[in-house]
Amino acid sequence: MILSNLSDAELLQTLRKGRQGALGVLYDRYGALVYRLGARVLGNLEEAEDLTQEIFSSLVHKAYNPERGSLRAYLTVLTRSRAIDRLRKVRSQQDMLRRLQHISANHTPAKDMDDSYLSHRVITALQQLPDTHRQVLEMAYYSGMSQSEISEHLELPLGTVKSRARSGLIQLKRLLEDLREQP
Numbered sequence: 001m002i003l004s005n006l007s008d009a010e011l012l013q014t015l016r017k018g019r020q021g022a023l024g025v026l027y028d029r030y031g032a033l034v035y036r037l038g039a040r041v042l043g044n045l046e047e048a049e050d051l052t053q054e055i056f057s058s059l060v061h062k063a064y065n066p067e068r069g070s071l072r073a074y075l076t077v078l079t080r081s082r083a084i085d086r087l088r089k090v091r092s093q094q095d096m097l098r099r100l101q102h103i104s105a106n107h108t109p110a111k112d113m114d115d116s117y118l119s120h121r122v123i124t125a126l127q128q129l130p131d132t133h134r135q136v137l138e139m140a141y142y143s144g145m146s147q148s149e150i151s152e153h154l155e156l157p158l159g160t161v162k163s164r165a166r167s168g169l170i171q172l173k174r175l176l177e178d179l180r181e182q183p
Contacts, residue, residue, distance in 0.1 A: 008070070026056070030075050038055075051083055129171055147162055
């Protein structure tokens with residue numbers, strides 16, 4: 001069976017049956033579309049590459065229904081939605097950073113004791129994280145390295161660095177949850 005002769009729906013069925021070559025054919029058909037749209041919405045080629053990989057990886061598990069429209073339309077909507085979600089996440093992180101900068105700009109000497117306590121709590125919480133997660137977070141926050149730089153430095157895939165950072169931050173949030181309840 002020549003995969004390139006199959007329809008999109010047939011290729012997806014073939015892919016879900018474990019034949020990985022079908023993913024390559026789908027990528028050849030729609031990879032440029034997904035990448036260009038991702039780059040246009042995100043404005044970042046590296047992020048567009050990550051998004052393209054995410055979109056095509058999800059095809060194995062997503063329930064695309066050919067009766068509801070073409071695969072091209074489905075991929076376009078999925079790519080646009082995921083790209084917008086990424087932009088919202090970045091904006092949210094930037095807003096949090098601005099708030100933290102505002103708080104630190106309003107620092108007074110009377111807060112030294114509180115700051116020392118908070119610093120101690122954060123360091124203690126960091127020490128409770130798995131080494132792999134702590135290393136990524138320390139490189140990002142203390143060394144100011146981007147996730148791409150960390151990926152190169154540690155010789156790890158970018159996706160691995162991103163998942164370790166996210167997992168580490170989730171664990172830190174849980175460990176420091178009681179601090180959020182204080183005035």
